[in-house]
Amino acid sequence: MKLEQAAKQLEALGNPTRLQVYRTLVRAGPNGLPVSRVQEKLGIPASTLSHHLHRLILTELVTQERQATTLICRANYTAMDALLGFLAEECCAEAGCAAASGEQAA
Amino acid sequence: MKLEQAAKQLEALGNPTRLQVYRTLVRAGPNGLPVSRVQEKLGIPASTLSHHLHRLILTELVTQERQATTLICRANYTAMDALLGFLAEECCAEAGCAAASGEQAA
DNA sequence: TCGTTATTTCGACGGTACTGGAAATATGGG
DNA sequence: CCCATATTTCCAGTACCGTCGAAATAACGA
Numbered sequence: 001m002k003l004e005q006a007a008k009q010l011e012a013l014g015n016p017t018r019l020q021v022y023r024t025l026v027r028a029g030p031n032g033l034p035v036s037r038v039q040e041k042l043g044i045p046a047s048t049l050s051h052h053l054h055r056l057i058l059t060e061l062v063t064q065e066r067q068a069t070t071l072i073c074r075a076n077y078t079a080m081d082a083l084l085g086f087l088a089e090e091c092c093a094e095a096g097c098a099a100a101s102g103e104q105a106a
Numbered sequence: 107m108k109l110e111q112a113a114k115q116l117e118a119l120g121n122p123t124r125l126q127v128y129r130t131l132v133r134a135g136p137n138g139l140p141v142s143r144v145q146e147k148l149g150i151p152a153s154t155l156s157h158h159l160h161r162l163i164l165t166e167l168v169t170q171e172r173q174a175t176t177l178i179c180r181a182n183y184t185a186m187d188a189l190l191g192f193l194a195e196e197c198c199a200e201a202g203c204a205a206a207s208g209e210q211a212a
Numbered sequence: 213t214c215g216t217t218a219t220t221t222c223g224a225c226g227g228t229a230c231t232g233g234a235a236a237t238a239t240g241g242g
Numbered sequence: 243c244c245c246a247t248a249t250t251t252c253c254a255g256t257a258c259c260g261t262c263g264a265a266a267t268a269a270c271g272a
Contacts, residue, residue, distance in 0.1 A: 011120025029201020095135025
């Protein structure tokens with residue numbers, strides 16, 4: 001994963017409202033939730049929610065799928081794994097620590 | 107971990123320059139690096155770096171320790187673990203998935 | 213005390229984010 | 243075709259961010 005991409009995703013998650021939206025979707029699981037359902041849960045204006053969802057979608061943290069008039073939103077678990085991996089990877093790469101990926105410890 | 111705190115940390119990591127700084131420190135391991143060393147590695151003005159380090163310190167992602175005239179910066183691995191945990195926790199809590207923490211699957 | 217190195221604080225500018233109401237668009241039903 | 247529902251786009255205002263040069267501060271040695 002590129003640093004720029006990771007930064008974009010982290011920035012997207014760095015807004016309390018968006019983080020709430022994202023967490024709501026993560027909790028919802030693979031079935032996802034309609035936009036309106038998320039709005040109900042969080043109690044924020046539709047336009048604000050739409051903006052935030054857009055950001056999350058642009059960074060590929062969330063996907064949307066149309067089902068008739070409602071849009072189903074889902075957390076992109078693959079993207080989350082990649083992001084978590086990026087943060088943890090190369091931990092102590094130049095020093096060697098217990099949590100280091102390989103067995104290149106000192 | 108509180109959502110607000112997590113959002114602050116994610117926001118702190120959401121800037122490309124800061125993410126670079128943080129990664130540099132993560133790679134450096136428990137011994138940390140002097141500010142000047144980070145500056146050399148990244149080639150950014152001292153004032154800019156100081157500004158970003160300050161943000162990282164405020165969010166507890168980085169710590170500083172004085173050694174004579176130089177300041178040693180270290181990634182706070184405990185904080186990182188907590189943040190990663192926060193993102194992963196309650197995955198599919200309302201649906202149940204393979205990666206779910208407990209055995210409360212449907 | 214004075215000078216030197218390391219680092220932060222100050223000040224300013226341009227840019228971009230967050231928010232939310234109103235209007236526009238998309239989809240399906242009658 | 244017209245309506246109703248779901249969602250987005252448009253617009254605007256306030257606020258905060260990122261950047262960096264210059265000046266201030268911290269710590270040490272002579």
